[in-house]
Amino acid sequence: MSMYRERVHRGTGRATVLRTVGTRERRSHLTAPRVPTVGIDIGGTKVMAGVVDADGNILEKLRTETPDKSKSPKVVEDTIVELVLDLSDRHDVHAVGIGAAGWVDADRNRVLFAPHLSWRNEPLRDRIAGRLAVPVMVDNDANTAAWAEWRFGAGRGEDHLVMITLGTGIGGAILEDGQVKRGKFGVAGEFGHMQVVPGGHRCPCGNRGCWEQYSSGNALVREARELAAAESPVAYGIIDRVGGHVPDITGPLITELAREGDAMCVELLQDIGQWLGVGIANLAAALDPSCFVIGGGVSAADDLLIGPARDAFRRHLTGRGYRPEARIVKAQLGPEAGMVGAADLARLVARRFRRANRRRAERYERYSRAGRG
Numbered sequence: 001m002s003m004y005r006e007r008v009h010r011g012t013g014r015a016t017v018l019r020t021v022g023t024r025e026r027r028s029h030l031t032a033p034r035v036p037t038v039g040i041d042i043g044g045t046k047v048m049a050g051v052v053d054a055d056g057n058i059l060e061k062l063r064t065e066t067p068d069k070s071k072s073p074k075v076v077e078d079t080i081v082e083l084v085l086d087l088s089d090r091h092d093v094h095a096v097g098i099g100a101a102g103w104v105d106a107d108r109n110r111v112l113f114a115p116h117l118s119w120r121n122e123p124l125r126d127r128i129a130g131r132l133a134v135p136v137m138v139d140n141d142a143n144t145a146a147w148a149e150w151r152f153g154a155g156r157g158e159d160h161l162v163m164i165t166l167g168t169g170i171g172g173a174i175l176e177d178g179q180v181k182r183g184k185f186g187v188a189g190e191f192g193h194m195q196v197v198p199g200g201h202r203c204p205c206g207n208r209g210c211w212e213q214y215s216s217g218n219a220l221v222r223e224a225r226e227l228a229a230a231e232s233p234v235a236y237g238i239i240d241r242v243g244g245h246v247p248d249i250t251g252p253l254i255t256e257l258a259r260e261g262d263a264m265c266v267e268l269l270q271d272i273g274q275w276l277g278v279g280i281a282n283l284a285a286a287l288d289p290s291c292f293v294i295g296g297g298v299s300a301a302d303d304l305l306i307g308p309a310r311d312a313f314r315r316h317l318t319g320r321g322y323r324p325e326a327r328i329v330k331a332q333l334g335p336e337a338g339m340v341g342a343a344d345l346a347r348l349v350a351r352r353f354r355r356a357n358r359r360r361a362e363r364y365e366r367y368s369r370a371g372r373g
Contacts, residue, residue, distance in 0.1 A: 033350050039338075050062070073122050093134060096135070098137065109124070142163065152332075192212030273309040
């Protein structure tokens with residue numbers, strides 16, 4: 001990735017009177033125009049926006065806090081529009097791609113449900129496109145991250161790729177032959193809610209025993225805090241580090257202590273990794289990809305997590321020893337993957353913006369010639 005200029009953005013008071021063009025899409029990245037586009041990554045705590053070129057290089061990046069979820073969806077939309085306008089002051093932007101942490105419908109227009117935002121059946125694409133003069137593409141953030149890893153990162157050259165994003169929960173995406181597989185209703189890839197332990201831990205989704213309750217950032221922190229609250233002898237190291245204040249225990253702290261050799265933290269990451277391997281083996285049985293890419297914040301633990309995952313995968317893989325095994329690799333693009341992927345997917349719709357501009361120029365030229373005649 002190239003160097004980029006990062007700025008903290010504040011304020012959303014800028015008005016817009018721009019409007020969108022048509023809605024036709026071109027789907028081949030090989031024929032998409034090599035023009036800069038803006039990618040937006042919307043999470044529960046931040047909105048990240050960046051101008052990305054056709055090679056996946058970030059030319060400039062802005063970041064702001066996500067408006068409080070109790071506010072109306074329009075507040076988040078205002079933030080997105082303001083970021084795009086700010087970037088367009090310095091860059092020739094041809095399209096905008098949005099990766100949203102939520103379920104996006106098959107038409108990639110509506111955010112059906114966003115657990116960290118007050119979006120319920122929200123027509124995000126049309127609302128944003130109605131305020132900007134460029135085409136807009138909306139997709140799930142795991143899909144955009146997987147696309148970025150396939151185009152520019154750890155998944156390059158793979159025909160069948162599955163991405164697992166380990167963060168607060170578990171998200172995911174499926175790519176086959178250069179296409180994101182979104183399912184009939186657009187919500188494929190919600191791997192975290194496969195039930196792996198009947199009657200297990202209660203999940204916020206309403207079910208029990210979901211995979212993300214055993215292999216995610218929340219699971220890692222929950223286990224560490226329970227041991228610390230019980231004043232287990234194995235937790236003395238992390239208790240000392242937080243001064244006895246259990247709520248200060250976080251995933252990054254656990255990873256840091258594990259790297260320093262803290263036995264409990266190493267064991268917790270091994271447990272998370274083993275559950276990760278079990279779930280990946282189940283996905284291999286169902287989807288048979290050539291490669292699993294592991295991303296998200298928890299993947300920062302590297303081999304402390306992925307090593308145990310590979311071991312458990314081999315133990316639980318159906319037909320083990322008699323079938324080719326998928327590679328399990330760490331994502332390469334880090335927290336910018338969703339933004340980069342959204343921008344690159346937006347290039348697939350940038351052509352219609354260029355064509356519309358060209359048609360306008362041609363009409364103007366014809367009218368000018370007619371006037372001179």
